[in-house]
Amino acid sequence: MIRIIFPLLVGFATLLGASAHAQSGVRLADNAPDSYTVVRGDTLWDISGRFLQEPWRWPEVWRLNRDQIRNPHLIYPGQVILLDRSGPWLSVGRRVGGGTQSDRLQPKVYTEQLESAVPSIPLQVIEPFLNRPLVVDQPRLDGSATIIATETSRVLTGSGDTVFAKNVDPDTDVWHIYRPARPLEDPVTRETIAWEAAYLGTARVTERGEPTTLEIVSAVEEIGVGDLMMPSERPSVFSYAPHAPEQAVEGRVISIHRGVSETGRLHVVALSVGERDGLERGHVLSLFRNRGTAEYRGEGGKETYQLPEKRYGVVFVFRVFERVSYALVMESDGPVTIADAVRKP
Numbered sequence: 001m002i003r004i005i006f007p008l009l010v011g012f013a014t015l016l017g018a019s020a021h022a023q024s025g026v027r028l029a030d031n032a033p034d035s036y037t038v039v040r041g042d043t044l045w046d047i048s049g050r051f052l053q054e055p056w057r058w059p060e061v062w063r064l065n066r067d068q069i070r071n072p073h074l075i076y077p078g079q080v081i082l083l084d085r086s087g088p089w090l091s092v093g094r095r096v097g098g099g100t101q102s103d104r105l106q107p108k109v110y111t112e113q114l115e116s117a118v119p120s121i122p123l124q125v126i127e128p129f130l131n132r133p134l135v136v137d138q139p140r141l142d143g144s145a146t147i148i149a150t151e152t153s154r155v156l157t158g159s160g161d162t163v164f165a166k167n168v169d170p171d172t173d174v175w176h177i178y179r180p181a182r183p184l185e186d187p188v189t190r191e192t193i194a195w196e197a198a199y200l201g202t203a204r205v206t207e208r209g210e211p212t213t214l215e216i217v218s219a220v221e222e223i224g225v226g227d228l229m230m231p232s233e234r235p236s237v238f239s240y241a242p243h244a245p246e247q248a249v250e251g252r253v254i255s256i257h258r259g260v261s262e263t264g265r266l267h268v269v270a271l272s273v274g275e276r277d278g279l280e281r282g283h284v285l286s287l288f289r290n291r292g293t294a295e296y297r298g299e300g301g302k303e304t305y306q307l308p309e310k311r312y313g314v315v316f317v318f319r320v321f322e323r324v325s326y327a328l329v330m331e332s333d334g335p336v337t338i339a340d341a342v343r344k345p
Helices: 044-049 055-060 066-070 101-105 123-130
Strands: 002-005 035-037 080-084 089-092 110-113 145-150 162-166 174-185 192-207 212-219 228-231 250-256 268-271 284-289 293-298 301-306 310-320 325-332 341-343
Touching: 044 055, 055 325, 123 268, 123 310, 123 325, 162 192, 174 212, 174 250, 268 310, 284 325
Parallel strands: none
Antiparallel strands: 002 110, 035 080, 080 089, 145 162, 145 228, 162 212, 174 192, 174 228, 192 212, 250 268, 250 341, 268 325, 284 310, 284 341, 293 301, 310 325
């Protein structure tokens, strides 16, 4: 898919017109440069961090309309990002490269592969989470597609093997195989709010019927009788820009990928808020650490004080379910731990 870049200048200044104005409170980073040349491997978050103290607020200073903010495949390696300190504004300037005077006077058409566009955040980190089953509402969904037998009668099977399943939707050809692994609990109330699914592999229908015959296309773990199946979702290209929720959000970190007790920047965490709380892909939330209590013994005896929470990081939401969402830790001043709070920044 080809994107056409028109003569010598691709700017966002014309997208909102002369009436556009920067949002209040956007602060420039210390030693922010006047320009920066985009290189392969950059993300929009990293680029904006060179100019802004809060990189997630870059949609406020790029002159973009709402649709482009939500799908910002607009920046490519080799382009120059210019800073206008009067706004502040960020815009795309002239392409890097020489040429004769006559070349510069003539209109030119440049092409870029869409896949080479600079993403919002590091896609290689979240790619495994974008279209695989992650969360189910209960440990076994009533009437769900279920593997009931294998061709060789082996207990476990893998890639290339044949399996048989019941309750398979006749309109769906490709299925994800999963096993509900563990409950996701609210760390404060201990309520089970969802079940995290362990992704096992993918299967394709080879023969319709009851049961349906499927071939296992890929397997990351051994697959057995009783494992469940969900229809495969279309591969998702994550290109959402960061933005704050419109309403207040109060949630907790409820799980850390790979089951560890704490994590840090560019790692995935599960949150106790989701669609029913107004959360959507691209939302940015601040992380807060509970500092606990302190005791002071004075002349009047022992006094106990609840210490204020510390705001120490930012997460970027990239997958949302009804009561649970998954986010990437983008900034962290110290370890991220289960039960840390997340709120609207």
